[in-house]
Amino acid sequence: MLDPQDRVPLYQQLADRIRSRIADGELEAGDRVPSEAELVAEYGVSRITARKSIGLLREEGVVYTRQGQGSFIGPEEARKARRRRGQRYVEIAEDLERRIRDEEWRPEPPLPSEQRFAQHYDVSVSTVRRAIAILRERGMLVTVPGKGTYLACD
Structure with missing residues (x-):
């Protein structure tokens, strides 16, 4: 679970968890990221926290969002760049x-x-x-x- 007492904000902790799932191969380029509702249920965070985490990952180029379809792990090039930055x-x-x-x-x-x-x-x-x-x-x-x-x- 995430630690609300940690100095790292919950949305960053959640984004780190998603990045870990990518690094572990659990999520790969093109895979759909769990929805806000799924993140809320899985990690016990607010919908705002889930949305902010996905927004952070989108800004970093780790995920992209398709209107009405959800967010997806970025293309292989973005994934490789993420590994280098990681x-x-x-x-x-x-x-x-x-x-x-x-x-x-x-x-x-x-x-x-x-x-x-x-x-x-x-x-x-x-x-x-x-x-x-x-x-x-x-x-x-x-x-x-x-x-x-x-x-x-x-």
Whole structure:
């Protein structure tokens, strides 16, 4: 299920779930995406959340919508581009790890904001969040809700 307590908005969590289903091969190019009603029933979200998730995926080129027929996984070219973009967060995590090891930042104050990193790397904030999550899992960063992300003290 989705986590309403997570800092990542529900519509982004749902979009991530759909992307995972694509990456796992459960949904392929040309397949119909579950309808808003199906997403509501399956994930326990509001119709607005389901609609916003599909809208986000449409903006990213992952899905396209046909009037009166529903939304479908994008063509193979869009799927391949999505895969290439999908690895960008790993590259960003590696770059941030290098910068941490080079002591570019100190434990205080917090690191630059997610928005600033997103601008620097020319990616979405959700891509930056995924990169930061990798470094948190490795014990390199600590995020304090409402205060920011800090270097973890050894």
